Amino acid sequence: MSGTIQPVVVGAGPAGVRAAQTLVQHGLRPTVIDEGALWGGQIYRQPPQNFLRSQAELYGFGSSRADALHRAMAGILNKIDYQSQTLVWNAQDQALDTMHGGQAGTVPYSHLIIATGATDRILPFPGWTLPGVFTLGGAQVALKFQGCSIGRQVVFMGTGPLLYLVAYQYARAGANVAAVLDTAKLSEQVRSTPALLSKPALLVQGMYYLTWLKLHGVHIAYGIEPLRALGAERVSGVAWRDAKGEHELACDAIGFGYALRSETQLADILGCHFEFDVTQRAYLPVRDEAGRSSVEGVYLAGDGAGIMGADAAELAGTRAALAVISDIQGSEFSVVDQHRADNIEKEMVRSKIFRLGLERAFPFPQQWASHAQDDLMICRCEEITAGDIRQAALSSGATELNRVKAMTRLGMGRCQSRMCGAAAAEILTHCLGNNIQSAGRLRGQAPIKPIPFVSVPVQSEHASQRGS
């Protein structure tokens, strides 16, 4: 590492904010680049400034953590260079290419902390591209960020902790939650309790949401298999199957997802080494206990490098920043920092046990690919079906996702496989009888998100936040 010390943090969620705060505490002035309009990331996303709901209304049990994180960032705004509503669309050695309101920029870095977070992991069902079908995270954004419900009668479907949290938040906000349909079995959730006791407070929260929903008469079904969204031009209902048979329910919106997947594109473009993670069924950038990637000067923190949840992301952000400090100083930690780092690493072990418990409580539906019909759309950008993928595999010998992409255009669309990648790997490997890691991973490419050819500056009060 030579030249000036310029740490840059990408992302301003739990990991990014704590990383920036720790760097500031050590006398550095990081640049923080945030695609959002205000800091907080997705989980602690803040509504626009003219919205009035309280932190308690917005974040429930998470309100004290949300408040602490928002205040931490507000407290360092004059000690960092905060670039909000700014997309990092490419990463090179020691520089990031950015886009803000149609204006391109370059941000040099000596040390880069990637804290890019996650989105819902998607396994399509027939009708999933109909208007009215959104991700669980998207449903939550509509409520938290805009004060809106995704529909008048809403069904939440899939599995994962977010399923019950979002359903609870909707019902509490006055939305009509028609049903919660969980692909996990109740027995799996009971069996996972010992591991989930590693974080008793989070377990209690989860049980509270469930109990509250039941007490308020929300229909909850376990061990379901989604069959289809009903409707021609928009959602008019949902059909599913469970042990008792097939069911249909009228609704005009569906929120669904199967836990989360990491946003790993920047680590990929920078050449970080990836390995397959069995628990998360995904290739993830390798990091040491402190968050150092395989590339010198590049650090990984939070859900963007593997799903561990918001609390763990705060710790990982702090830990990665301490690693940056240590690497800059080229020496051992101070006693205080060593103590902090040790405590974080101990706490992270507890988070990992909890994470494994969640994986047992809300398991990945292993049979999904075997039930997917050939006409099921997998890639919603390029409208590539399960049958197209199977044909590429069985007729043309493709065994790996990048080959399927070249043959079918799968993952070549605007989302760069964020929505279809996990499902495509399942379809491909299932039809070949191969293990899931043999599918490989679709490579990230610049621009990692579409850059508008013509763009207009966003006209809002948030624009003034930039560089404040």
Add this chain to the structure above:
Amino acid sequence: MTRYLNQACDQQAQLVRLSESGRERIEFVLDGRVVEAMQGDTVLTAILLEQSHLRISDLSGAPRAGFCLMGACQDCWVTTVTGQRLRACSTFVSPGLNVLTGQESSK
């Protein structure tokens, strides 16, 4: 087969505003029609409070209404009358916005 299909959902709008309804009003143009939104609404929110789709798929011609609402899926790009493209979930609505949703959006 168990059916619970007695409640019809025949409203035009996809989204329902549950709270935060006291904000300043803004007018914008949606497919040639002047409609009202609120300061702080995204373009996606403003459109889906009026109707159930944002765009028409280039390939199948089927309607789409966004999906992830957090800038990842790229399924909510809309086109203005002057040919500008906006990602509706992460762009705030502004007076003077004049957006088209009924034609196939440009790539």
